[in-house]
Amino acid sequence: MPDRGKLSDIELKIRSVMLALDMGECVALSKIPYQQYEQADGNGKKRLLKAKLEDICRLAGVSMTENLRCLMHEGDDRPSMHLYPDRFYCFACQSSLDLFDLMKHLLDERSFEKRRQMAERWLVAREDEAAVAVTYAPVVDTKSAELIAMINRYGQPADANPYCMAYLRSRGITPETARRIGLLCYENPYTNDRFLAVPCGAKHYVVRVYANRSGNADKYRNAGEITLFQAQSWNACRDETVVFVTESSLCAIVLAQMNFQSVALNGVNYKRLLDAADVIARKKLKIVMLCDNEEVGLQCGVKCAEAIRKLPSSFDFLYHHKLFSPETILTKHKDVNEAYAADPRQTEEALRKIEMFAQRREDEEYLPGCIAW
Numbered sequence: 593m594p595d596r597g598k599l600s601d602i603e604l605k606i607r608s609v610m611l612a613l614d615m616g617e618c619v620a621l622s623k624i625p626y627q628q629y630e631q632a633d634g635n636g637k638k639r640l641l642k643a644k645l646e647d648i649c650r651l652a653g654v655s656m657t658e659n660l661r662c663l664m665h666e667g668d669d670r671p672s673m674h675l676y677p678d679r680f681y682c683f684a685c686q687s688s689l690d691l692f693d694l695m696k697h698l699l700d701e702r703s704f705e706k707r708r709q710m711a712e713r714w715l716v717a718r719e720d721e722a723a724v725a726v727t728y729a730p731v732v733d734t735k736s737a738e739l740i741a742m743i744n745r746y747g748q749p750a751d752a753n754p755y756c757m758a759y760l761r762s763r764g765i766t767p768e769t770a771r772r773i774g775l776l777c778y779e780n781p782y783t784n785d786r787f788l789a790v791p792c793g794a795k796h797y798v799v800r801v802y803a804n805r806s807g808n809a810d811k812y813r814n815a816g817e818i819t820l821f822q823a824q825s826w827n828a829c830r831d832e833t834v835v836f837v838t839e840s841s842l843c844a845i846v847l848a849q850m851n852f853q854s855v856a857l858n859g860v861n862y863k864r865l866l867d868a869a870d871v872i873a874r875k876k877l878k879i880v881m882l883c884d885n886e887e888v889g890l891q892c893g894v895k896c897a898e899a900i901r902k903l904p905s906s907f908d909f910l911y912h913h914k915l916f917s918p919e920t921i922l923t924k925h926k927d928v929n930e931a932y933a934a935d936p937r938q939t940e941e942a943l944r945k946i947e948m949f950a951q952r953r954e955d956e957e958y959l960p961g962c963i964a965w
């Protein structure tokens with residue numbers, strides 16, 4: 593797979609259209625009619641497929657009139673590459689790239705025969721299929737569109753996949769919980785990396801790699817904007833409930849498994865929590881942030897407490913971190929998920945104590961701060 597960081601914007605867009613086609617997404621591309629393709633000889637078939645380059649590039653937003661910076665040579669500051677209906681041609685370095693060359697370049701598929709089969713699958717109408725495309729799905733954010741297409745196409749319930757389930761079990765998560773939360777998993781067919789996809793609201797996922805076979809997979813990625821995991825908890829729980837807030841969704845998942853209310857920030861951006869200040873204040877929810885026992889986690893808790901003090905409708909907020917909080921199994925591990933994987937019973941006990949502490953605090957004495965007793 594080519595290094596994504598080095599692909600130009602145009603290349604990424606073309607690649608994203610190719611991936612969308614490969615995943616059977618509806619794109620506004622009229623297909624080669626079945627009869628026409630069947631009647632052509634070998635070279636004729638290749639010509640028909642290559643002629644679809646223009647359509648693919650149009651979907652990717654490539655200009656048909658202006659020259660582009662060359663995809664093949666560096667430092668092409670006075671753009672010398674032009675798109676013809678069936679190929680890119682560079683006047684400076686004389687590179688010529690047709691559809692199959694681009695597929696090799698962008699998808700890293702070395703076998704011509706495999707590329708030919710892929711192109712056939714993308715571009716030739718089935719016998720019973722009308723050749724004209726009727727729907728249009730614009731390619732917006734290449735990265736997240738690609739991820740969501742990948743999840744839609746290859747995703748399966750995590751509890752139905754033995755490899756993913758082995759991973760989840762090692763994190764203390766049961767198949768029942770995986771099912772209840774709707775965890776999905778998929779394997780990227782190009783890299784064979786395996787991912788867990790945690791649903792965060794409609795059409796949003798946080799994706800984490802659990803088998804990094806290519807060695808290049810991002811550890812986490814967001815499909816869609818960064819959203820909170822289980823943010824519906826704010827509205828779903830009763831007034832004055834204690835809600836635990838964690839950095840990672842795996843932590844929030846094991847909390848849910850123990851029947852605690854939980855929400856994950858999917859990172860350390862506590863501003864997403866402040867966005868919910870009104871509903872939290874109205875329902876008098878008691879927020880306990882379980883910071884990761886690291887410097888970044890501590891900063892997140894301290895800054896969040898400061899920000900809450902300044903809010904017009906501030907709310908009950910405590911944070912837990914090994915530097916200040918009473919020593920329990922929670923202070924001995926990086927986060928709740930690791931503590932739980934090590935000892936679920938002790939972890940639950942420690943959390944029940946914190947929950948009781950948060951519930952009993954008197955409102956008059958309320959001041960956002962760390963958990964200490």
Ligand SMILES: [Zn+2]
Pocket residue numbers: 662663664665668672673682683684685686687
């Ligand atoms: Zn060139």
